Amino acid sequence: MPASPADLAVLGAGPAGLAAAAAASRAGANVVVIDGNSRVGGQYWRHRDGDTGRGHHHWSVLTGLRAAVPEFLGGHQVWHVERIGDGFAVHTSGGEVRCRALIVATGAYDRQLPFPGWTLPGVFTAGGAQALLKGHGVTAGRRIVVAGTGPFLLPVAAGLADAGAHVVGVFEAGSPRGFVRHPGALLANPGKLGEGAGYLRTLMRHRIPYRTRTTVAAAHGTESVSSATVATLDADWRVLRRREVECDAIAVGYGFTPQLEIPLQLGCATRLDADGSLVARADDQQRATVPGVYLAGEVCGVGGAPLSLVEGELAGLHAAWTTIGAAPDNARVGRLLRRRRANRAFAAALHDAHPVRPGWLTWLDGQTQLCRCEEVTVDRVRESIVDLGATDTRAVKLLARPGMGLCQGRVCGYATSCFVADACGRQPTEQDLLGVAARPIAQPVTLGELARD
């Protein structure tokens, strides 16, 4: 334990966390960055030793931020944050870190929708396939189907194709025509459009079909995936037609779920965002509703790396202001707020163009597992509602055990909430999602480590 607390601990070394740490550090604050990964960069800049940045976006931004961050505690899994007086004790797998203020930039992970066969080896999340490639230089398979919804499918497919995998197709369940409804958001973010066009060019070069209103509705195989049912969908995502496609891997992603353990442990208020995710509330200074806690990046709304950089900088500047009294430059804050507004409008347009539609529930059969850790089937969950009288996600969890296993609902929480709400004839609520998001222990910790006070 350090003798005196840091001014600021930043949880997460992705774009938001690094931008926050760099801004606060340049303002004179004593900052420590903590991440479970041994390297900085987060998911966005996930890389290997000796990586030169080839194939990465804005690699020079990463190297610039890294140079501005003096203290990085890599490989430190945060399992709990405790308020101690005016400050915080951050409990990690590598020991305790004390700080006066906290910036939570813990990012997001893949949002998954179950379908028959989704637990077969060879079915990856889009982010998982991407991490395997960026972090280890390994493609998830040789013949890969990429499916789901959202712009993230494009870089995943392009990266896999560039690395030599045969990408059978990119199947986008949504119909991004909805995007045309937001011309303002598009014009304000020309860089983003250019990025998307670049990926599409890569797909064309590799002759990879890109289909909308289409997705993987089932995976087949005995030991591992050998084929996928590719389904054409109606606007609500009900299946219109099916065909079977041979493949040895499937990468699926339906957007992202913000990682909210720490904000919820600290009692931060939440809201439902446009993409249906539970996010923590942040104000114009990136402050959470709890004193001393700042939020940046996906935890306060999924919006991608450029928005994370802006929010991180805002959070770092304001946290430095409150901890060491370094007043930020008003003009700079104004510019950052304008960029935040534009980036958020773009994110909102993307969310609007890529909603998860309720028809996915019709892809399931009774034996499909909603929760893979505890092997809880659709039938079992339905029984807890119909026979045992559960009316919300928490009650279903307590009676049928989805979300009780090793992942503690990270994988199945969103899908289970949607399933339960639909079975009860309503939309998923903030309470439904909260019922599977609160985790007083954010990472498994041994009892021996706990007992060592």
Next chain:
Amino acid sequence: MDVVVVGAGMVGAACAYFCAEAGLDVAVVDRGAVAGGTTSGGEGNILVSDKEPGAELDLALYSVRLWTELGERFGAESLELQHKGGVVVAQTPEAAAGLAKFAARQRENGIGATDVSAAELAELEPNLTREVSGGAYYPQDMQVQPMLAAAELLRQARRRGTTVHSGTEVLGFRQSGGRIAEVETSAGPIPARWVINAAGTWGGEISALAGAPVPVLPRRGFVLVTEPLPIVVRHKVYTADYVANVASGDEGLETSVVVEGTQAGTVLIGASRERVGFDRTFSLPVVRKLAAQAIGVFPFLADVSLLRSYLGFRPYCPDHLPVIGEDPRVPGLVHACGHEGAGIGLAAGTGKLIAQVVSGTTPDLDLGPFRPDRFAEEVA
């Protein structure tokens, strides 16, 4: 409606089930979901081992018989009922002597308690610490999955005509002709000849709404849940200090560890006791203490991961006895709350006795020690 049960937790479910079985028309109301309150924060203990001779032990023994019958009737699996037995461990010669004396008195009062040596403890629980002086084995102790048990009894009650109204809050009560006549709820009024206050930790609030307050207060308890493991803990295992703490009236934090396996493979570690009102804040110091005590009993737990923790509020009365029976201040109002940390175990007996009260038959047990107006002076 013959009976409106307020509270869809374990006690309310048992009351509804036994009333429905007695042929009464029953409605259950709860402002939350089924089994989502007091019931969801516990471990599912059905214990006789921690009871001193007296009214509560009589109720516990009566309940154990009924739980066994319920398990036979509906299938142990539907309740996750396990007749696993309890093992109490004494870690000093003094504690062992005290425990032996306590067990002897329990035997005189109908509990099957066997004194066991350190060597026998190692056979009962191979992973137990060897630093033990002696212990006692209680074959009657058992366990259910409390939410499942409550939901199953409600399901059985529904099969017998009971209606369950979750998400329905009780707003007040209307009397007529000197007795309860109607329950006002957020979903409209429900006429009732009898109202059963089975609101658990919130039983005090319901009693006050009805104009017949009983002092039910929350005592906070944390439970730790480990990663799933093969069967490493066979019984309900706790230290002899637990009995002293259960009966304690101290304000401050007390922890005395209870360790047990579940059918899901996780190991549950309780039980802390604190009087901090309805404070839901996670407390790391309490959790650390429980972890240390659990390792003291089962050293292998040091290398086992904690997956999650939860907390609950145990509804207790100043004299640590539940409130069971009709309230003479408001005829027609029947209390079934304040069971502290023993509510799951005592629920079966409580439900059956309540059904006898409202059916007008003589209760199987004397309800005198549990009578609602015993606090009259304190409340006034």
